[in-house]
Amino acid sequence: MGNKVRIGMIGLGARGKGLLETAYLEHPDAEFVVVCDKYEDRCQEAAKVIEKSGRNTPKMVTDYKEVLQMPDVDAVIICASWDMHVEMCIEAMKAGKYVGCEVGGAYSLRECWKLIETYEETKVPVMFLENCLYGRDEMMVLNMAEQGVLGEIVHCEGGYRHDLREEVAFGKENRHYRLSNYIHRNTENYPTHELGPIAKILHINRGNRLLSLTSVSSKAAGLKEYIKEKKADDKVLSNTTFNQGDIVNTIIKCSNGETILLTLDTTLPRYYSRGFTVQGTKGMYTEDNRSIFLDGEKSAEDHFEWKKHWGNVEEYRDKYEHPVWKKYLDAGVKKGHDGMDFLVFSDFIKCVQENSEAVIDVYDMATWMSISVLAEESISMGGQPIAIPDFTSGKWMNRK
Amino acid sequence: MGNKVRIGMIGLGARGKGLLETAYLEHPDAEFVVVCDKYEDRCQEAAKVIEKSGRNTPKMVTDYKEVLQMPDVDAVIICASWDMHVEMCIEAMKAGKYVGCEVGGAYSLRECWKLIETYEETKVPVMFLENCLYGRDEMMVLNMAEQGVLGEIVHCEGGYRHDLREEVAFGKENRHYRLSNYIHRNTENYPTHELGPIAKILHINRGNRLLSLTSVSSKAAGLKEYIKEKKADDKVLSNTTFNQGDIVNTIIKCSNGETILLTLDTTLPRYYSRGFTVQGTKGMYTEDNRSIFLDGEKSAEDHFEWKKHWGNVEEYRDKYEHPVWKKYLDAGVKKGHDGMDFLVFSDFIKCVQENSEAVIDVYDMATWMSISVLAEESISMGGQPIAIPDFTSGKWMNRK
Numbered sequence: 161m162g163n164k165v166r167i168g169m170i171g172l173g174a175r176g177k178g179l180l181e182t183a184y185l186e187h188p189d190a191e192f193v194v195v196c197d198k199y200e201d202r203c204q205e206a207a208k209v210i211e212k213s214g215r216n217t218p219k220m221v222t223d224y225k226e227v228l229q230m231p232d233v234d235a236v237i238i239c240a241s242w243d244m245h246v247e248m249c250i251e252a253m254k255a256g257k258y259v260g261c262e263v264g265g266a267y268s269l270r271e272c273w274k275l276i277e278t279y280e281e282t283k284v285p286v287m288f289l290e291n292c293l294y295g296r297d298e299m300m301v302l303n304m305a306e307q308g309v310l311g312e313i314v315h316c317e318g319g320y321r322h323d324l325r326e327e328v329a330f331g332k333e334n335r336h337y338r339l340s341n342y343i344h345r346n347t348e349n350y351p352t353h354e355l356g357p358i359a360k361i362l363h364i365n366r367g368n369r370l371l372s373l374t375s376v377s378s379k380a381a382g383l384k385e386y387i388k389e390k391k392a393d394d395k396v397l398s399n400t401t402f403n404q405g406d407i408v409n410t411i412i413k414c415s416n417g418e419t420i421l422l423t424l425d426t427t428l429p430r431y432y433s434r435g436f437t438v439q440g441t442k443g444m445y446t447e448d449n450r451s452i453f454l455d456g457e458k459s460a461e462d463h464f465e466w467k468k469h470w471g472n473v474e475e476y477r478d479k480y481e482h483p484v485w486k487k488y489l490d491a492g493v494k495k496g497h498d499g500m501d502f503l504v505f506s507d508f509i510k511c512v513q514e515n516s517e518a519v520i521d522v523y524d525m526a527t528w529m530s531i532s533v534l535a536e537e538s539i540s541m542g543g544q545p546i547a548i549p550d551f552t553s554g555k556w557m558n559r560k
Numbered sequence: 561m562g563n564k565v566r567i568g569m570i571g572l573g574a575r576g577k578g579l580l581e582t583a584y585l586e587h588p589d590a591e592f593v594v595v596c597d598k599y600e601d602r603c604q605e606a607a608k609v610i611e612k613s614g615r616n617t618p619k620m621v622t623d624y625k626e627v628l629q630m631p632d633v634d635a636v637i638i639c640a641s642w643d644m645h646v647e648m649c650i651e652a653m654k655a656g657k658y659v660g661c662e663v664g665g666a667y668s669l670r671e672c673w674k675l676i677e678t679y680e681e682t683k684v685p686v687m688f689l690e691n692c693l694y695g696r697d698e699m700m701v702l703n704m705a706e707q708g709v710l711g712e713i714v715h716c717e718g719g720y721r722h723d724l725r726e727e728v729a730f731g732k733e734n735r736h737y738r739l740s741n742y743i744h745r746n747t748e749n750y751p752t753h754e755l756g757p758i759a760k761i762l763h764i765n766r767g768n769r770l771l772s773l774t775s776v777s778s779k780a781a782g783l784k785e786y787i788k789e790k791k792a793d794d795k796v797l798s799n800t801t802f803n804q805g806d807i808v809n810t811i812i813k814c815s816n817g818e819t820i821l822l823t824l825d826t827t828l829p830r831y832y833s834r835g836f837t838v839q840g841t842k843g844m845y846t847e848d849n850r851s852i853f854l855d856g857e858k859s860a861e862d863h864f865e866w867k868k869h870w871g872n873v874e875e876y877r878d879k880y881e882h883p884v885w886k887k888y889l890d891a892g893v894k895k896g897h898d899g900m901d902f903l904v905f906s907d908f909i910k911c912v913q914e915n916s917e918a919v920i921d922v923y924d925m926a927t928w929m930s931i932s933v934l935a936e937e938s939i940s941m942g943g944q945p946i947a948i949p950d951f952t953s954g955k956w957m958n959r960k
Contacts, residue, residue: 311785314828315778315807323863374774374943378715379817385711385841407715407839409821411809411943417779421809421821428714428839429855431866439807439828441785449849449870455829463723466831470849470870543774543811545943 165512168194168227168257169218170248171240172202173336175262179239179505180206183496185213189509194219196227199335224248228255235512237289238262241337242349246271246529253284258515260287260508261525263352265532269549272526272533276551279522287508287518288525290356291496292434294503297473298357299482301438301445305361309454309480311442313361318354319423319435325386328427329397342404342427346377347536349404352528353434354422355412356520361438362418365523369556370420370548373412375535377405382427402427410535412548422531445473452476523559526551564591565912568627568657569618570648571640572597572606573736575662579639579905580606583896585613589909594619596627597640599735624648628655635912637689638662641737642749646671646929653684658915660687660908661925663752665932669949672926672933676951679922687908687918688925690756691896692834694903697873698757699882701838701845705761709854709880711842713761718754719823719835725786728827729797742804742827746777747936749804752928753834754822755812756920761838762818765923769956770820770948773812775935777805782827802827810935812948822931845873852876923959926951 167190169176176197184190195206195218203220211217221227227236228251235258238248242264252259266272279286292298304310324338331339341349362368380402387397406427412420423435436447443454449470453460459469481489484503494502507519527548534546552559569576572595584590595606595618603620611617621627627636628651635658638648642664652659666672679686692698704710724738731739741749762768780802787797806827812820823835836847843854849870853860859869881889884903894902907919927948934946950956 312781314781315825372942374776374811374945376774376811376813376819378819381712381714381817381841405819407819409809409811409819411774411776411811413776413943417781419776419778419805419807419809425715425839428841428844429853429860430839430844431851431853431863431869433866439825439830441781441828444828444830446848448846450867451831453829453831460829463831466833467850467871469831471867541945542772543813543943543945545774545941 163513164189164191165509166191166193166232166234168196168230168233168236169206170196170224170227170236170238171262172197172206173239174334176239177202177206177209179496179501180209183494183501183505185210185215186494186502187505187509189513191215192218193232194221194227194230196221196224198222225251228252228257233257235260242341243267243337246275249286250274250278253278253282253286256282256284258285258512260289263288263290264529265347265349265351266529267533269530269533272530272551275522275526285511285518286522286525287511288352288520288528289504289508290352290520290528291500291504292353293356293360293520294500295357295498296485297445297447297450298436299485300477300480301436302357302361303482304445304480305438305440309443310438310440310445313418313438313440315419315421315439316358316361317421317423317435317437318358319425319433320350320353321423321425321430321433321435323428323430324426325383328383329387329391342383342402343400344403345536346403346405346539347532348375348408348410348422348424349532350424350426351422351531351535355420355528355531357436358420359524359528362414362420364414365527365552365556366559367557368414368416369550370527371413371415372545372547373410373531373534373538374543374545375408375410375538376543377539378407380405380427382406408535408539410531523552563913564589565909566591566593566632566634568594568596568630568633568636569606570596570624570627570636570638571662572602573639574734576639577602577606577609579896579901580609583894583901583905585610585615586894586902587905587909589913591615592618593632594621594627594630596621596624598622625651628652628657633657635660642741643667643737646675649686650674650678653678653682653686656682656684658685658912660689663688663690664929665747665749665751666929667933669930669933672930672951675922675926685911685918686922686925687911688752688920688928689904689908690752690920690928691900691904692753693756693760693920694900695757695898696885697845697847697850698836699885700877700880701836702757702761703882704845704880705838705840709843710838710840710845713818713838713840715819715821715839716758716761717821717835717837718758719825719833720750720753721823721825721830721833721835723828723830724826725783728783729787729791742783742802743800744803745936746803746805746939747932748775748808748810748822748824749932750824751810751822751931751935755820755928755931757836758820759924759928762814762820764814765927765952765956766959767957768814768816769950770927771813771815772945772947773810773931773934773938774943774945775808775810775938776943777939778807780805780827782806808935808939810931923952
């Protein structure tokens with residue numbers, strides 16, 4: 161492998177510690193020289209995990225600004241609470257540290273623009289660590305789309321359909337930031353798992369762009385019911401009104417005429433799904449029954465009896481598996497969200513080693529994160545359509 | 561059975577003739593005294609179908625107003641082109657004929673209001689023949705919702721996901737009205753299969769109502785591609801621009817805080833689905849993999865591995881099958897859209913025999929049909945939220 165990359169990990173809650181344990185410490189070129197969290201016990205736990213991998217004990221600090229001042233840190237990975245992501249990215253760029261940033265939505269358009277402006281001044285790359293771009297099905301469907309198998313792409317759907325009631329309701333106990341978001345905001349608060357893979361397929365910011373959105377939220381009933389059942393002794397939460405609606409649907413219009421439907425669905429009982437769906441003039445893929453429908457194929461005659469083709473995505477593996485996944489399967493898929501975490505981290509390490517531009521760059525990051533801000537505006541005004549800024553300032557037409 | 565109902569059938573294209581053949585002639589109390597279509601050959605074919613059932617040969621007329629003047633007609637069924645439905649209903653009410661009207665969307669709010677006004681003046685009932693309310697899964701889920709098994713209902717989805725490319729593109733040959741709609745309009749042109757079963761579950765117009773919608777359409781690429789492949793010799797269609805986008809998503813907000821997502825998806829290659837989904841605070845049903853997820857059940861532990869529970873709706877049949885369907889299964893399910901056509905027709909016949917109010921009444925009809933008009937407005941204004949009129953003028957709060 162290449163030269164070692166000396167990393168500072170910032171933010172060591174469930175996600176940060178989990179990433180270390182299941183994915184990052186599998187990478188031979190990743191060194192962890194410092195771990196940082198505002199809670200000391202989290203630093204100590206993370207340090208133990210790193211030691212257990214046979215690596216040196218990292219330094220431990222509680223102020224992320226210290227990490228940015230360390231000369232032996234090449235890159236930082238930010239896994240802090242959502243509301244700190246952009247601020248930390250900006251500071252890191254100014255300090256000249258290559259940044260890998262965990263996903264979340266933004267809180268203001270101004271912070272998205274500051275991200276862009278800081279990048280354009282410093283030219284220090286930021287990679288947005290959107291793991292779902294590396295999902296096996298997502299990459300296979302991308303491969304099919306690039307080969308034209310699905311025809312002209314017309315509509316895509318993505319969802320973050322994940323029952324987080326326990327995580328939200330036990331936010332105080334777990335020192336987790338979701339709780340305060342669900343109390344105070346009502347928006348598409350976690351858009352990038354949904355949008356990222358679709359943005360790649362639709363060439364967003366590279367020949368296409370997001371133009372506008374409209375977003376509508378249901379009532380908030382799921383957490384109330386959950387707390388009544390599971391946490392009735394918590395007097396504060398029992399009397400808390402949650403602003404966050406259970407289901408938020410957002411429809412985005414793209415400049416090439418495609419539509420994207422995003423669904424946030426995190427506070428009702430349900431099975432997990434990213435609701436990934438891609439429809440084109442020659443065929444479609446849908447995640448919920450994991451099937452591919454191609455126009456003109458023999459199986460298409462069963463369109464009224466599609467049940468027999470549920471799960472048929474496996475029949476297309478050999479032909480359309482993405483080359484990255486072919487290689488990954490040969491090498492041995494690592495743990496961490498079905499192997500996605502290791503793939504995005506590997507690309508990050510490679511980008512740092514080569515000092516090349518991030519494969520998921522600051523324009524993607526600002527665009528995808530801005531959906532949270534814009535959906536909040538739209539919902540608050542009853543589904544009003546809202547313009548999505550062009551963070552590339554016109555360069556999307558010719559960017560590759 | 562009861563007394564015979566003497567029916568005039570108006571409109572005998574594919575749908576009208578199909579209904580006769582597969583469902584209506586199965587009913588022992590239905591007499592067909594007259595058939596009417598502006599094309600004589602269709603009348604003759606329908607008459608033959610009726611004769612084949614052992615019934616008397618019906619009269620044949622080409623002007624529907626003649627049907628309305630016949631004293632031996634108790635009720636009319638309207639299966640004409642979409643743009644004639646409301647006009648014919650109004651004339652029929654004025655003539656004192658009980659009306660059964662096939663589904664479609666409206667073209668103006670004014671025609672929806674005229675429907676209401678005519679009913680309130682004449683008190684002649686109109687039954688909207690929305691067959692999907694009688695779907696086996698739809699009725700079972702309704703039953704579960706009414707029993708509280710799904711908790712408080714928060715969000716529902718419906719789709720008309722049906723590849724109609726051939727039907728639309730061969731509209732001239734088949735004298736079918738969809739073609740001109742797809743050329744000239746861009747809207748949720750067929751909302752009621754999607755919305756009807758949901759409206760029932762959410763008690764729309766009976767304690768709840770539709771408040772507003774926002775609707776966004778994708779580009780129109782599917783028919784263009786289809787015509788290039790399958791109808792390249794049709795010079796007119798090859799040079800026709802279709803206004804109708806391939807995918808239209810509409811999000812409706814209800815007065816009790818629920819959201820409804822409707823999807824029209826009729827001009828891309830795909831498997832058939834009505835995309836019926838119901839989510840509540842205790843569980844959900846989803847059509848695409850035909851599964852039920854109930855909070856706290858053993859199977860819910862597999863929420864990350866839900867594939868093993870695809871199709872598990874069958875495990876809940878015995879417990880939650882709707883009584884209407886239990887009886888229907890014992891009596892023998894008739895053909896016609898999975899048996900739905902016979903059920904809605906039976907209810908219609910019963911209402912006429914008892915001269916009782918229609919089970920799907922004129923307020924439902926106007927409300928559901930108005931979605932086409934309102935979606936067209938919203939789409940044309942980039943997804944602008946549009947108010948949905950209260951066709952009950954406040955009576956929805958106390959109607960049963």
